[in-house]
Amino acid sequence: MDYMAAFAISGSGMSVEKLRLDVTALNIANVHSTRGPEGTGYEPLQVISGARQAQLFRSVFAAESLRLAGGAEVLEVRTVGVAPRLVYEPNHPDADAAGFVAYPGINPVNEMVTLLAAMRAYEANVAAFNAAKTMALKALELGGNG
Amino acid sequence: MNIDTSTLLPAVAGTRLTPTADAGAGAGAGALGFAQWLERSLAETNTRLIAADQQVQRLALGETDNLHHVMIALEEAKLSFQLMVQVRNKLLEAYQDILRMQV
Amino acid sequence: MFGIDSVVSFVTLALDAAALRQQAIANNIANVGSAGYVPLRVNFEEQLAFARGDLTGAAVPAGARPFIETDAAGATAVMLDVEMVKLAQNAVHYQSLLKALDKHLSIMSAAVNEGRR
Numbered sequence: 212m213d214y215m216a217a218f219a220i221s222g223s224g225m226s227v228e229k230l231r232l233d234v235t236a237l238n239i240a241n242v243h244s245t246r247g248p249e250g251t252g253y254e255p256l257q258v259i260s261g262a263r264q265a266q267l268f269r270s271v272f273a274a275e276s277l278r279l280a281g282g283a284e285v286l287e288v289r290t291v292g293v294a295p296r297l298v299y300e301p302n303h304p305d306a307d308a309a310g311f312v313a314y315p316g317i318n319p320v321n322e323m324v325t326l327l328a329a330m331r332a333y334e335a336n337v338a339a340f341n342a343a344k345t346m347a348l349k350a351l352e353l354g355g356n357g
Numbered sequence: 358m359n360i361d362t363s364t365l366l367p368a369v370a371g372t373r374l375t376p377t378a379d380a381g382a383g384a385g386a387g388a389l390g391f392a393q394w395l396e397r398s399l400a401e402t403n404t405r406l407i408a409a410d411q412q413v414q415r416l417a418l419g420e421t422d423n424l425h426h427v428m429i430a431l432e433e434a435k436l437s438f439q440l441m442v443q444v445r446n447k448l449l450e451a452y453q454d455i456l457r458m459q460v
Numbered sequence: 461m462f463g464i465d466s467v468v469s470f471v472t473l474a475l476d477a478a479a480l481r482q483q484a485i486a487n488n489i490a491n492v493g494s495a496g497y498v499p500l501r502v503n504f505e506e507q508l509a510f511a512r513g514d515l516t517g518a519a520v521p522a523g524a525r526p527f528i529e530t531d532a533a534g535a536t537a538v539m540l541d542v543e544m545v546k547l548a549q550n551a552v553h554y555q556s557l558l559k560a561l562d563k564h565l566s567i568m569s570a571a572v573n574e575g576r577r
Binding site for chain 3: 216217220221223224225227228231260262267277278279282283329331332336339340345350353355
Binding site: 423425426429432433436439440443 | 465468472475476479558561565568569572573574
């Protein structure tokens with residue numbers, strides 16, 4: 212076990228879930244945003260993640276040493292492409308000609324579910340990281356005090 | 358998981374010195390067997406120490422793939438060396454005993 | 461001398477398998493949100509003769525080596541709770557192998573040093 216490689220795998224998982232968490236928090240924060248930086252409405256985003264190609268490396272020095280290079284990576288952060296929610300508010304400064312304000316089509320329930328799932332996955336990656344660390348430290352104790 | 362320990366025990370038995378072919382034939386034949394064993398053991402201890410050194414070097418360079426391999430190699434080298442030291446001590450003791458013998 | 465201590469080499473192989481398993485589980489956990497990802501597992505215990513009920517065979521077949529394969533059970537998604545259980549199990553297994561090896565080596569050490577450490 213290349214203990215660095217084990218950390219890298221869990222670290223990549225943590226990065227992906229952290230980004231997913233951040234993007235979901237961004238969506239939730241903008242649930243009532245009617246104006247974006249360019250003047251148009253806010254487009255809800257989602258994170259598409261995929262697996263890095265998992266490869267098994269055999270050490271050049273020791274034939275029996277195997278190291279797995281893999282983990283997860285963010286493929287893209289793209290707009291969800293959902294239609295905006297139209298709410299009738301004729302007195303709102305961003306209301307269109309018919310008096311409707313276009314709010315981002317974010318479903319708060321979906322976003323909360325995504326948030327909780329990302330948190331759980333993040334914690335799971337932290338647990339995997341800690342397990343790898345504990346195993347490596349225990350291996351150093353072989354031989355006792357001699 | 359059930360481990361069949363009966364097949365694992367021979368490893369302990371293997372650490373005993375195997376007697377030479379004609380143990381009772383006198384000091385000459387016995388000494389030749391022991392000398393060969395000693396030579397082989399010294400060579401093996403040397404090999405283990407070198408291997409342990411290499412493992413530590415790779416660890417320092419960050420090229421190690423298995424921490425437990427490094428620790429096991431170090432531990433085996435240490436035990437091998439300790440055994441050699443003890444054999445040396447016993448041989449010296451035996452030699453001194455012989456010197457002390459009254460003719 | 462010790463020669464090739466079969467206990468040490470067997471336990472080392474089991475340690476290798478557990479270390480590889482840790483990486484496979486970490487990879488599964490990292491990819492819990494990846495679409496189309498097939499979970500990985502390590503094949504090792506199945507290769508051992510006594511696991512197949514063949515008690516008369518050697519403890520470790522000559523070519524037994526741990527290797528990574530995709531989960532044959534046909535799982536198409538990572539089940540996080542299952543992976544967490546496997547993670548904990550594997551970590552304890554690895555540490556217990558280390559402890560057993562440590563004890564074995566300290567018995568050898570006691571034999572060599574006549575009871576002194």
